[in-house]
Amino acid sequence: MKSIKEKAVFENLANYLNYVWLFAKDNDLSNDFLRKITLAVEELLVNVISYAYPKDSIGEVELSLSISKETIKINIIDSGIPFNILKVKAPDTNLPLHKRGIGGMGIHFVKKLADKIEYERKAGENHLTIFKKIS
Secondary structure, three states: OOEEEEEOOHHHHHHHHHHHHHHHHHOOOOHHHHHHHHHHHHHHHHHHHHHHOOOOOOOEEEEEEEEOOOEEEEEEEEOOOOOOHHHOOOOOOOOOHHHOOOOOHHHHHHHHHOOEEEEEEEOOEEEEEEEEEOO
16 A cells, blocks of 8 residues: 655645546546545644644654455554544534634534544544445
């Protein structure tokens, strides 16, 4: 499984998204499917870049993608603060925008998109795996 690992900074976001695009093209994935997984990866990486590491330090984040017959597997590994997206409550989308808290919609989107999500904290790292059936 090939991966990309770089410093968790916004300047590197395009490199990660290019990796996703090349993976999709190499595996003949539809443009619609590519848009969905790209948005999910972007949301997850923005969270790592924004919140995983203290303001005075820069960590790294590793992204890998793999494919089986029917499923894409997205792995994101970082050594930032422990963060299990499975424990994040869904925002109340019935509330008017001005009454909702800030944030949470990206994680909500990823949870809705995924067919399965796994999280594990091991060896001081967050290991997040997203499974999405190919449509």
